[in-house]
Amino acid sequence: MRIAINPKSMRVIRGGEIKGPVVYWMSRDQRVADNWSLIYALGLARELNEPVAVVFCIAPGFLNATGRSYRFMIDGLRKVEHRLKSMNVAFILLHGEPVDAIPSLIDDSGAGILVTDFSPLRISLTWKSRIAERVSIPIHEVDAHNIVPCWMASEKQEWSAQTFRRKIKKHLPEFLENFPEIKQPARAWKDDVKNDWGSAESSLNLKACTSAPYISGEDAAEEQLTCFIKEKLELYALHHNDPAKDAQSGLSPYLHFGQISAQRVALAVKNRGDYGEFLDELIVRRELSDNFCYYNDRYDSFNGLPEWARKTLNDHRGDRREYLYTLAELEEGRTHDDLWNAAQLEMLIKGKMHGYMRMYWAKKILEWSESPEIALSRAIYLNDRYELDGRDPNGYVGCAWSIGGLHDRPFRERPIFGKIRYMSYEGLRRKFDVEEYKRRITMMSQ
DNA sequence: ATCGGCTCGCGCAA
DNA sequence: TGCGCGAAGCCGAT
Numbered sequence: 001m002r003i004a005i006n007p008k009s010m011r012v013i014r015g016g017e018i019k020g021p022v023v024y025w026m027s028r029d030q031r032v033a034d035n036w037s038l039i040y041a042l043g044l045a046r047e048l049n050e051p052v053a054v055v056f057c058i059a060p061g062f063l064n065a066t067g068r069s070y071r072f073m074i075d076g077l078r079k080v081e082h083r084l085k086s087m088n089v090a091f092i093l094l095h096g097e098p099v100d101a102i103p104s105l106i107d108d109s110g111a112g113i114l115v116t117d118f119s120p121l122r123i124s125l126t127w128k129s130r131i132a133e134r135v136s137i138p139i140h141e142v143d144a145h146n147i148v149p150c151w152m153a154s155e156k157q158e159w160s161a162q163t164f165r166r167k168i169k170k171h172l173p174e175f176l177e178n179f180p181e182i183k184q185p186a187r188a189w190k191d192d193v194k195n196d197w198g199s200a201e202s203s204l205n206l207k208a209c210t211s212a213p214y215i216s217g218e219d220a221a222e223e224q225l226t227c228f229i230k231e232k233l234e235l236y237a238l239h240h241n242d243p244a245k246d247a248q249s250g251l252s253p254y255l256h257f258g259q260i261s262a263q264r265v266a267l268a269v270k271n272r273g274d275y276g277e278f279l280d281e282l283i284v285r286r287e288l289s290d291n292f293c294y295y296n297d298r299y300d301s302f303n304g305l306p307e308w309a310r311k312t313l314n315d316h317r318g319d320r321r322e323y324l325y326t327l328a329e330l331e332e333g334r335t336h337d338d339l340w341n342a343a344q345l346e347m348l349i350k351g352k353m354h355g356y357m358r359m360y361w362a363k364k365i366l367e368w369s370e371s372p373e374i375a376l377s378r379a380i381y382l383n384d385r386y387e388l389d390g391r392d393p394n395g396y397v398g399c400a401w402s403i404g405g406l407h408d409r410p411f412r413e414r415p416i417f418g419k420i421r422y423m424s425y426e427g428l429r430r431k432f433d434v435e436e437y438k439r440r441i442t443m444m445s446q
Numbered sequence: 447a448t449c450g451g452c453t454c455g456c457g458c459a460a
Numbered sequence: 461t462g463c464g465c466g467a468a469g470c471c472g473a474t
Contacts, residue, residue: 159455159456159457160455160456162456162457163456163457166457306454306455307455308453308454308455405454409453409454409455410452410453410454410455411452411453412451412452412453413452413453419452419453419454
């Protein structure tokens, strides 16, 4: 069979012969452009002369997400629907538990195969294995999110960025390739699909939800990329760790929802000289997060942290904590530390805290909580709830790095933190203009 | 301003 | 078995 994707990007979750239409269950990669799962589904459809439908299932009460995150997602999906319609592909919006809704759709539509994208998160793995038990058609999974498919990059949990970097670099020449043109299917989906967006929005309580200061959708994502390359790429190299400057890519919400492909971003940046630092973060550190979650099912708990880190945190459980805050005090940004409060406020207002501040923010939650377990769960709760790019492997790894030494090394022992790398207000003041950062946040909140 | 030490363990060279 | 080195630092000596 001639399919336009690297076969190593696809895994057979459930085997069997394909007899009937192709259904792509879109989940993590919410875009039409540069989507290996869609490319694969369309390729199969042409090969078999079958129609294609893309289905998205909105799960109820998904992980404490705020209305703002749903708003961002729904707006993006409506654009996906529009774009698919123009290319003879049906888009079906479902809501309910995917474990019920997807098998029902397969039965109702007489689908011959389910294609889906890849996520290393527990909920996704559970959904897929349950669905695989329930249906009798083949299921093929395509990693459309990572440049090097998660299962190809490494066969185990990596120790550090360094060990992972070597493996990724080895595979990049093979996988960092240009995307093929997508060809629309010869046959149209049998029914004219009418999606009820209004009831989807009301079931998510989105009516009153103001949108985040980011325009959603793949067009907006591409615009953001173009603008970043044209105006900010040089700045990034110099200042991306300076929260007082606007030198980040602003792509993370789009990358999280799959509204832009990391591979597209990498291809666009690669052709513009040596931007090693940006590409390292975009590729190595992003894909390392998938590696951690995929190979460590305790990716969001204390017990998933490295041995040396658990030991040193255990040694310091009894240490006196000078400041202890409740979750509500943290959530509302009411601590004694104005810099921390500003970072929290930035997250509340923009749905996106500066990357450098995220480390300091999480480390202080460790310092101000009763135990490392409580600290980790609070950091993850707040991150998942308020960041547009929350509920993502990058978030879990970020919290585990800051609080639990993941992918990091030990440093000089001190109270509470033990040998976990420490960060201080004074250190940040030496590094950048803290007052300017606070000023920016204050202006934003008015 | 700059620099070494802190401290662990992986992975490669030998 | 030894050794170099690491995703974003801190601290104290110079």
